Amino acid sequence: MEVVVERCAGLDVHKDLVVACVRVPGSGGERVSMFAEFSAFTVDLLGLRDWLVAHGVTRVGMEATGVYWKPVFYVLEDVLECWLLNARHMRNVPGRKTDMADAEWICRLMEHGLVQPSFVPPPAIREIRNLTRYRKTRIEERTREAQRLDKVLQDAGVKLSSVASDLLGMSGRDMLDALVAGSTDAAVLADLARGRLRSKIPQLQDALTGRFGAHHALLVGEILAHLDYIDEAIERLSDAVDAAIAPFAEARDRLATIPGVDRRVAEAIIGEIGVDMTRFPTAGHLASWAGMCPGQHESAGKARHGTARQGNSWLQRHLTVAAMGATRTKDSYLAAQYRRIAPRRGKRRARKAVGHSILVAAWHMLSTNSDWSDLGADYFERRDDPTRRAARKLNELRALGWTVTTNPDGTNTLQPPAAA
Numbered sequence: 001m002e003v004v005v006e007r008c009a010g011l012d013v014h015k016d017l018v019v020a021c022v023r024v025p026g027s028g029g030e031r032v033s034m035f036a037e038f039s040a041f042t043v044d045l046l047g048l049r050d051w052l053v054a055h056g057v058t059r060v061g062m063e064a065t066g067v068y069w070k071p072v073f074y075v076l077e078d079v080l081e082c083w084l085l086n087a088r089h090m091r092n093v094p095g096r097k098t099d100m101a102d103a104e105w106i107c108r109l110m111e112h113g114l115v116q117p118s119f120v121p122p123p124a125i126r127e128i129r130n131l132t133r134y135r136k137t138r139i140e141e142r143t144r145e146a147q148r149l150d151k152v153l154q155d156a157g158v159k160l161s162s163v164a165s166d167l168l169g170m171s172g173r174d175m176l177d178a179l180v181a182g183s184t185d186a187a188v189l190a191d192l193a194r195g196r197l198r199s200k201i202p203q204l205q206d207a208l209t210g211r212f213g214a215h216h217a218l219l220v221g222e223i224l225a226h227l228d229y230i231d232e233a234i235e236r237l238s239d240a241v242d243a244a245i246a247p248f249a250e251a252r253d254r255l256a257t258i259p260g261v262d263r264r265v266a267e268a269i270i271g272e273i274g275v276d277m278t279r280f281p282t283a284g285h286l287a288s289w290a291g292m293c294p295g296q297h298e299s300a301g302k303a304r305h306g307t308a309r310q311g312n313s314w315l316q317r318h319l320t321v322a323a324m325g326a327t328r329t330k331d332s333y334l335a336a337q338y339r340r341i342a343p344r345r346g347k348r349r350a351r352k353a354v355g356h357s358i359l360v361a362a363w364h365m366l367s368t369n370s371d372w373s374d375l376g377a378d379y380f381e382r383r384d385d386p387t388r389r390a391a392r393k394l395n396e397l398r399a400l401g402w403t404v405t406t407n408p409d410g411t412n413t414l415q416p417p418a419a420a
Contacts, residue, residue, distance in 0.1 A: 136317070164200075287360060291316060
């Protein structure tokens with residue numbers, strides 16, 4: 001088999017151990033394998049780097065094993081070409097399995113060009129990715145904590161969420177603080193309502209009449225304190241994201257013009273895919289990498305339903321949020337796309353299709369530095385053949401019991417269904 005990389009290395013990475021295999025030309029034209037073991041401490045990883053450089057290695061491959069590959073990759077990437085490899089693409093033949101055998105198998109695959117590298121963003125994008133991911137977890141934790149708060153109130157018979165649309169709004173927070181402080185008079189609590197909520201004071205009095213005891217006050221107080229801490233953490237993280245994304249502010253602002261994509265989602269998209277779209281040859285490659293396109297399975301000329309690949313779950317979550325926002329945007333192509341697909345394929349698939357469209361648009365906008373251009377809510381109607389659309393409408397009328405008669409002059413006469 002042809003040798004593509006003359007001097008390459010394969011690393012079998014574990015939490016505390018890295019087993020390295022180097023394959024280089026030997027005397028007589030044969031290939032020689034050399035092995036070494038290093039601990040995963042940074043001091044020893046620097047020794048690994050020097051060992052690889054001493055053998056003239058030009059390309060290093062390693063399997064993506066949890067988060068353990070990261071310190072190894074980051075130490076080596078400054079001086080060597082590092083490839084992160086998908087474990088699914090490196091299944092070894094059955095037989096005796098050892099760390100050295102795994103390292104040599106990775107090295108041989110690299111040697112003959114049988115694997116492709118996975119996308120690893122540059123350091124600046126990795127910083128944004130780490131910040132936006134952790135901020136996402138804090139936002140989700142805040143949602144869960146707010147749900148716990150309502151469960152405690154329901155346990156106490158306090159139905160505040162049934163009257164106030166925002167349990168943690170200014171009025172709701174004042175009432176909860178008063179409950180924690182020991183005030184249980186429903187009239188006094190309802191009088192803390194502000195703005196339009198004051199028109200619901202009678203309903204609030206009924207909702208705030210319950211069995212709110214001392215242990216409920218303790219739980220609610222702890223939840224409110226935790227919510228305050230999470231809000232402060234989210235604010236600090238957002239400030240850090242603003243500082244890290246400053247060099248890419250133009251790209252972020254451009255992406256934020258897509259319907260459903262707000263500032264936070266735009267920051268997260270950049271953190272996941274970066275701004276250099278040359279890493280993805282086409283928008284289809286990006287959608288496939290992200291797991292935002294249908295799976296494909298064809299055998300013997302027959303196409304079957306294929307399962308979509310796992311992809312980038314973080315990016316998928318942000319695109320789903322963006323898709324849900326886009327469906328509520330009036331007079332937009334994305335909302336029309338959702339309405340077109342949802343009745344036939346279901347809401348879940350429709351949201352994924354809209355998320356796919358958002359990702360494809362992001363690829364084009366980042367590739368060409370262009371702005372969002374909406375195709376319009378009537379795009380599908382303009383694209384559809386009027387004759388076919390008319391025939392489809394007539395078939396729908398027939399299915400509802402209408403009688404459609406075609407006249408000699410080509411016009412149609414409609415007769416409603418007979419009364420039961």
